[in-house]
Amino acid sequence: MVIEAILAAIAVGVTVVRPRSWVSTAAAVATAVVAVAVGARSLEPALAATVPAFAFLGAAVSVAAIAVRLGLAARLADALARLAGERAHRLYVLVCLAAAAATALVSLDGAVVLLVPVVLELGRRGAAVRSLLLGVVAVANAFSLGLPEGNPTNLVVLERTGAGFAGYAGRALPAAVAAAVVCAAGVAWLERRGAPARAAPAAVRVGAGLGAVARLGLQLSALLVVLIPLARRLPTVDAHGLGPALAVAATTALAAAAVNNLPASAAVAAALGGPAAYAALAGVSVGALVTERGSVATLLASELAGVRAYERRLVPVVALALALATVVLYASSGM
Numbered sequence: 486m487v488i489e490a491i492l493a494a495i496a497v498g499v500t501v502v503r504p505r506s507w508v509s510t511a512a513a514v515a516t517a518v519v520a521v522a523v524g525a526r527s528l529e530p531a532l533a534a535t536v537p538a539f540a541f542l543g544a545a546v547s548v549a550a551i552a553v554r555l556g557l558a559a560r561l562a563d564a565l566a567r568l569a570g571e572r573a574h575r576l577y578v579l580v581c582l583a584a585a586a587a588t589a590l591v592s593l594d595g596a597v598v599l600l601v602p603v604v605l606e607l608g609r610r611g612a613a614v615r616s617l618l619l620g621v622v623a624v625a626n627a628f629s630l631g632l633p634e635g636n637p638t639n640l641v642v643l644e645r646t647g648a649g650f651a652g653y654a655g656r657a658l659p660a661a662v663a664a665a666v667v668c669a670a671g672v673a674w675l676e677r678r679g680a681p682a683r684a685a686p687a688a689v690r691v692g693a694g695l696g697a698v699a700r701l702g703l704q705l706s707a708l709l710v711v712l713i714p715l716a717r718r719l720p721t722v723d724a725h726g727l728g729p730a731l732a733v734a735a736t737t738a739l740a741a742a743a744v745n746n747l748p749a750s751a752a753v754a755a756a757l758g759g760p761a762a763y764a765a766l767a768g769v770s771v772g773a774l775v776t777e778r779g780s781v782a783t784l785l786a787s788e789l790a791g792v793r794a795y796e797r798r799l800v801p802v803v804a805l806a807l808a809l810a811t812v813v814l815y816a817s818s819g820m
Contacts, residue, residue, distance in 0.1 A: 630771060
């Protein structure tokens with residue numbers, strides 16, 4: 486137990502301090518190798534959780550680059566610009582709606598990868614790139630709570646509670662919509678005086694995106710290797726009541742903000758059952774927006790766009806969205 490905790494602290498520490506560093510990534514991987522050498526039986530579940538997800542992300546980045554070259558991103562940007570007319574607020578709403586729709590179709594990470602080129606194309610036409618990028622990331626993360634395929638961590642609930650697709654969506658979708666609306670409105674309010682980012686990059690940074698996918702894949706695999714053994718030792722929590730639900734949501738949000746929502750979901754799978762799992766998923770989806778490293782999608786959007794897709798001023802908005810999502814989940818699932 487002591488060795489497991491020390492190794493976990495080292496791996497988390499090096500990745501939190503320098504998340505974009507390959508040196509930190511190598512240190513985290515080395516720590517995971519030591520953990521496996523001393524008997525941790527978590528390599529297989531860690532790779533099972535990360536390899537498919539990051540293979541998909543690598544493919545999605547490549548497809549996004551192809552879409553740009555074929556002019557598909559420019560066409561979608563043209564369509565959104567025509568629908569919006571000359572109204573920046575209407576364009577923002579349309580982009581947020583596109584983020585929600587894409588999340589429902591291709592998951593959180595896929596939606597961000599596909600929409601970053603569109604946002605950059607809109608930037609070439611004078612739109613406020615940072616505002617649109619923040620809106621896409623915030624809405625996609627929040628709305629990913631709503632459907633099983635919206636975020637891989639959502640599958641935890643299906644396994645732990647036995648809920649089918651309709652049962653899950655019936656409980657989680659209203660909460661996801663509420664959180665997404667709060668996040669979109671919060672970004673719009675905070676960015677209401679923002680100037681258009683005309684100097685933003687005009688094309689998606691494919692090389693940076695692929696490099697980020699590889700680096701994040703290694704980091705999160707290493708974190709899962711060292712954290713899963715600790716998560717397995719946690720007592721099972723099956724909280725009932727609004728107060729416990731809010732506590733679970735806040736705790737998992739802090740975990741996601743500290744180490745990323747994918748490793749945090751390992752603790753969800755190991756320690757949470759019943760209705761509490763829904764509150765936990767609100768934490769690892771909506772709550773992951775508290776820090777830039779909380780969500781792979783947020784980190785990847787920044788790498789692809791060359792514009793930071795995170796704003797610290799959004800933390801109070803995220804807290805409100807998380808609380809509202811948890812209350813709606815409580816009302817719809819009988820927690």
